[in-house]
Amino acid sequence: MKDDIKKLNQVVSIDEGRIQDHLGELIRGTVEETLNSMLDAEADSLCGAQRYERSAERVDTRAGHYERKLHTRAGEVNIKMPKLRTQTFETAIIERYRRRESSIEESLIDMYLAGVSVRRVEDITEALWGTRVSSGTVSNLNKKIYKKLDQWRNKPIEGDFPYVYLDGIVLKRSWAGEIKNVSVLVAIGVHESGYRQILGVCEGHKEDKSGWGGFLSHLKQRGLTGVKLIISDACMGLYESAAEYYPEAAWQRCMVHFHRNVAGKVPSTKVKEVARMLKAIYAQESATAAQEKSSNVIEQLKGMKLKATAQLVEQKISETLTYYQFPPSHWVRIRTNNPLERIMREIRRRTRVVGAFPDGHSALMLTAARLRHIAGTKWGTRKYLSMEKLKQFEIDNQITA
16 A cells, blocks of 8 residues: 555656746736737727728728837736837827836835835845846836935925934945945934924035035025034034034034043943943033032042043033033933934944945935935824923023023
């Protein structure tokens, strides 16, 4: 009995791969035949008679056909487009497919903007259509994306933005066979309504005064107004550029970045202790109390023989205490650059899979694509701060003064 079963197993062998290929060819052939038949019928209707038919109702005759390829869910099929001698053959059938292709193209753009890699997009199209998108299709897709992104990047900025966060990210690009750095500068802001918005993104070449100056000029030309506080790291040239383009705005140095700067001058065995000392400064209820506490901390650091650390805190601590000039309920969210840092981490995650970009523009476009996607999520639809408290705070201060 066992021998008989073994023989049957040897005889009955199913090649699933070949069956799937055969079914795919069968479906594609059916789709191709059906579409071509529908096109012929449509051409007959325009002519007023079937091919080779003699009829008094005939208004046109055939002039052969031309071939084109069409991507369908069943895969790539060959279409025979009829040609007429006097009329232009315009088919509603192909127009429907064009609309379908357009909707798929829009979906591909949405996937790219959402951070899906080009390779993954190719895999998805192969699963949907049975064929991968060509390099030409990807190129045309990128052109459409870049056009939309440039329109989004340069649209006017409407309304006042009391709080503006600035930061930059350094990416890699290939340049004459070498890998060079390219900086992309980003700005987000809290609108007078209390909601956050992506304000701008530009290539900065370097995070220096000229780079930041050009970026702030770009923002101002597009209509950025009402800036009361700029929050950022102590980027080279940023403070000088901010003072030039927005002289009435105060500057808040990111508290977290300052902590890291201080930690770099402290022995590893004393990092936690010094961190607790710094946190005590920012736990004070007023700017005056924070300044007094910082003086105590400086003396403690000198007593711990941390001269360089004490000098840094003494010279720069005031740059991190600007937030005390604003409503207490806003302090936690305006004393650090964390709202923008989270976004920059997401950009780094997305750009890490690329490695080195072919040029700075590609780096800018992918960063802009990710920012545009973030702007369209719940990130921009949740109220971030109550700006009525800022208005009331300013009124109260005017009365006190």
